[in-house]
Amino acid sequence: MPRLFAARLLGRSLPLLLLLAACRPDTPATIAPPEAAAAPQQLRDDLGRTLTVPAHPRRIMALAASMTEMLYAVADTATIVARTQVCDYPAAALRKPVINSYPLDLERLVALKPDVVFTTTGITSEADAQRLQELGIPVYYQQYDKVEDIFRGLTDLGRILGRVPQARHLVDSLRAELRAVESLPKPSPASTVLAITWTDPIYVYGQNTLFTDKIRLAGGQNAVLEKFTQPYPALTREYILQLNPDIVLGGSFGKLDSTFFRLYPELKRIQAYQTRRIYDPTDDLMSRPGPRVVESVKELRGLIWSPPAP
Known part of the structure; x- marks a missing residue:
């Protein structure tokens, strides 16, 4: 490089170099520590x-x-x-x-x-x-004792798992569906419903179970009004005769007629048998307290509104 050109270049660059040097901090730059891990x-x-x-x-x-x-x-x-x-x-x-x-x-x-x-x-x-x-x-x-407990449970899962928006959207949607069901006409008086979980001995859904709230929302009433210690109490035939439920859940009429009522023929005197209002709800919907709970309430409502057999 010719000396004259180098001198001119240095002369032009020197002020810039001095300015950059002046702007340089006296202490080395510090790097921010990584964000602390979130507490459990x-x-x-x-x-x-x-x-x-x-x-x-x-x-x-x-x-x-x-x-x-x-x-x-x-x-x-x-x-x-x-x-x-x-x-x-x-x-x-x-x-x-x-x-x-x-x-x-x-x-x-x-x-x-x-x-x-x-x-x-x-x-x-x-x-x-x-x-x-x-x-x-x-x-x-x-x-879960009530349907609202399921909504709360879904909300809790969203909070624990860092999925609050997803849980909120789901719960809001389910609540809207449930309000629509509750706004529909309901039979008066409410049909009494006995839900059987086992036939020998006879175990049923008691008053202190989620079923009580679901059947209420569907427009019916749990035939078991007494609160037993066990959520699924064993009932005697005499007790069921006194209840005289309008509807029995636990199997189709044909199935229960050949099994349950064959085992306990005296129970054929109850109203549900006389009118053939004996139904077989979807087992998973009945027994699982989960996000399909409103679907279960809708199914129960459909059964309650099914007309008695002639």
Whole structure:
């Protein structure tokens, strides 16, 4: 490079170099530390048990079929690591590994390393839950006495799993559907409904079960008004004769006529048998307190409004 050109270039660049040097900080730039990891969630479940769950659970599962349905309705389904042998809805659940729940396969469950396991009262024993807790796996119980409890449960799942908008949208939609059902005409007086869960001995849905609220919303009334200690009490034939229900749920007329009423012929005197108002509701809808609860209420309403046989 010719000396004259180099000198001119240096002369022109020197002020800029001096300016940049003046702007340079006296101390080296500091890099902001990465954001601290979110603190774990301190939760209290519906049994009043306290447990610690990661801020953002990435591996989850349920030990109750109803809660598996709820997880698929709210959670990121990629985070669901397994199902039980009775979890068959939605169809996508069938592609997940199976953990036996009766008896609970602790070894296989622990090997999956879930961040949290969800279940409901009456499905998982507290002894099994305690064992899982001791092995570092928190177990979160939910309990449902009314339909509103299911909506609350879905909302809780959204909060725990970081899926609040999804849960809110689902619950708002279900509440709107339920309001539409409640606005429909209802029979007066309300039909009394006896729902049978087992035939020998005779176990039924008691007053303190979710069924009572569902049948009320459908426009009927649980024939069992007395509150027993057990949610599904065993009733005598004499007690059922006194109830004299308008409707019996638990199987089709043909099936119960050849089994239940053959075993207890004196019960043919009840109103439900005389009018052939004996129906077989969808088992999953009756027994699972999940996101299909409004569908269950709609089905029950349809059965209540079915006319008596001539």
